Amino acid sequence: MSLLDLFFPRKCPYCLKLIERGRLECDKCRSEFPKEPYIRTIPSGNECVSAFMYDSKIRDALARYKFRGKREFYKSFGAVLANAVAESEIIADMVTSVPLSKKRLHMRGYNQSELIARELAKILELDYAETLIKCRDNLEQHTLNHEIRAENIIGVYKPIDKINLQGKRVLLIDDIVTTGYTLSECCRILSENNDVDITCATVATAF
Ligand SMILES: [Zn+2]
Structure with a gap:
């Protein structure tokens, strides 16, 4: 065991068992990972590919990643999602992610979806670009009932000024898809002035 392993032991994101350096x-x-990706259509009509169902094990792993500072777990999520995307035979020119507001980004220190998206882009040898800004914090979607979620998300995102997506095939990444309203709104904004083909991909799907 190296000194690094002794002082910074690596843990499996899904069960917290100690793992060797270099393992994700x-x-x-790993043997229990789903054999095939989950594919569904979100309200905007775009397809969304997910690596996992949002069961208790994945929920806990994502909660540790997002709320308990386990930043390094992005590597496993990025690799698993890259695999799901490759298996779905999605063709993309570039990767982007659902942004956080400045305030939330400052609080968390990282955008969980961006880290996963950048890792996936690296593995699939695609360009990564920021395309959206979250201009204000809405009430957190998971705290609301389904009828209110669709309205709660309107006007929250805007496109980054100089971004040109005309004719591009874009892969839009988020950590979880539940109702699909957040991803749908991002697709709507990105498609507003562009002839763009967007596929969404998330680590987990709640449906
Ligand atoms: Zn494990």
Whole structure:
């Protein structure tokens, strides 16, 4: 065991068992990964590919990643999602992600979806670009009932000024898809002045 491993032990994101440096998850969790990606259509009509169902194990892993500072878990999520995207035979020119507001980004220190998206882009050898800004914090979607979620998201995102997506095939990344309203709104904004083909991809799907 190296000194690095002694002082900064690596843990499996899904079960917290200690793993060797260079590994992203333990063998047992890896053997239980879904064999095929989940594909659904979100309200905007775009397709969304997900690597996992949002069960208790994945919920806990994502919660540690987002709320308990386990930043390094992005590597496993990025790799698993890259695999799901490759298996779905999606063709994309570039990768982008759902942004956080400045305030939320400052609080968390990182955009969880961006880290996953950048890792996935690296693995699939695609360009990564920021395309959207979250201009204000809405109420958190998961705290609201489904009828209100669709309205809560309107006007929250805007495109980055200079971004030109004309004719591009874009892969839009988020950590979780539930109702699909957040991703749908991002697709709507990105498609507003562009003839753009967007596919969404998330680590987990709640449906
Ligand atoms: Zn494990």
